[in-house]
Amino acid sequence: MKPILASEWLKLRSVNSTGYAIGAAGLAVVLGIVWTLYVGSLADQRGSIHAAAPEEGFLPLVQLSLAVLGVLAITSEHAGGLLRTSLAAVPSRGRLLLAKATVVGAVALAVSGAVLLATYAISRVIAGDRSLGFNTGSLADGLLPVLASTLSVTVLALVGLGIGAATRSTTTGIVSVVGLLFILPGIVTYLPAPWSTRVASIMVPNLIPQITGERLSRRLGAGVLQPWVALLVLVGYGAAALLAGYQAMKRRDA
Template sequence: MSTHQPPMPQAAAAAPDRQAAPGGSYPGYSSPIPVVRTHLGHALASEWTKIKSVRSTMWTLGVFVLLVIGIGLLTGFAVESSAGDADLAGENPLSFGFFGVLLGSICVITLGVLTTASEYGTGMIRTTMTACPSRGRVLAAKAIVFFVVAFAVTLAAVSFVAMVHSSMLSGTAAEKPSGGTWFKATVGVSLYIALLGLLSLVIGSIIRHSAGAITIMIGVVLAPLVIALFMAASSLHKVQQWLLEYSIPSQLSVFYDNSLTQSGPSGWDPLWIMLGVTAAAYAGAYALLQSRDV
């Protein structure tokens, strides 16, 4: 009886050369796509793509520039044509840019809220968190991109208005601004407005509702000053004074050396106050972002 066995087929004899995927649990497959560890730069690129591609950025910043420059020019022309040398004696010509910046800040507040809260309204936040599971990185990327954009646009607008006002009123009795005055009225104001917008972004992340967060921020800007104006009782004088000193319009006017009150924050104090409030709100937003579902 023959024990000879037929030869095995050549295809069966040649076993495939299988290579286990690095770190994978399924041997036999190696992805040709390189695995790249994500970092903050990727999140920044993503947020920059978002903020420059949505219509809200163009409209809010466009209206902001229009208000700052438009009201600034109108104010300059009105002061130049109607005010005499006696009225402008010792006046800082850069201070007339205050009105446009105050109204324009509402636009920066709106954009800051929409940068975070709008994603919760549309459900886009789920896609964002899936692409970048690190929630703290997402919030940091949004904050950095928004702050840089808001600061750059504000600096360009207020610097243009400051140069125009200084040129228009150079032949009057208005004082010539010093280098420190220029720096505060341009860079200082821009940092303050960018921080105010960043605070709005953080509030949008906490509230997760665009209309609600915008209402809250507008109330923060305008309500203290309006309430203080109606406090006529002598027993409320201290409260009235505190509201006037620490209201956003009053702190903003400090950068133009034209404070609404004779006491309260001065110099660079408003910037440090806004920085502290924004940092505290950011910490709260980060903690809530880590503990809540998206």
């Protein structure tokens, strides 16, 4: 398995799209600094302000960037014909997909963890003693949401990989991830009660606050799912996408 992992790591870091995706995710740090400076200037004028935490506000950028990385990790190989070569070297589609998932997951975990932690820490340092709404507690108080957010990014990267394996289409994979992150959560709010609340509770953006035990919104109250259930649902997204990708790879040639 080690040679397969080394090969997948070499392929992932040798394509330009990997650097672009990581760079896009890294923009969250820059945007977080700009945002904190902006709301800090408002607080200097008004005395205090209640602003969104930058690591939460720019989380979708990190999620989408690394989900696209997951999609491209396999669709770029298929488009270039490299996937046939990979399958010739590693006939087991399960082992090949597992190796890709391990490499993509590790990269997503490391990059998202570094980006979100940096955004979190730097924004608090810049905020200082000013009351900005997101810096009321100690520096350690917000680490659990950051870790949950990092996990969500990693899962979404695996979702992108699984959808890419199932569809072999970069466009379909990216559109699917966008729909999962932004479109479906908006649509379910129009469902009749109590279905709107129940379905909203399993949408990816709403799982993070439930994992950490925070309030979701006035509509969802304290949350519908227990933290451990929300965690299982989040992990289930990645597992279901990878299973779908594996089944699709088994049924067809590269």
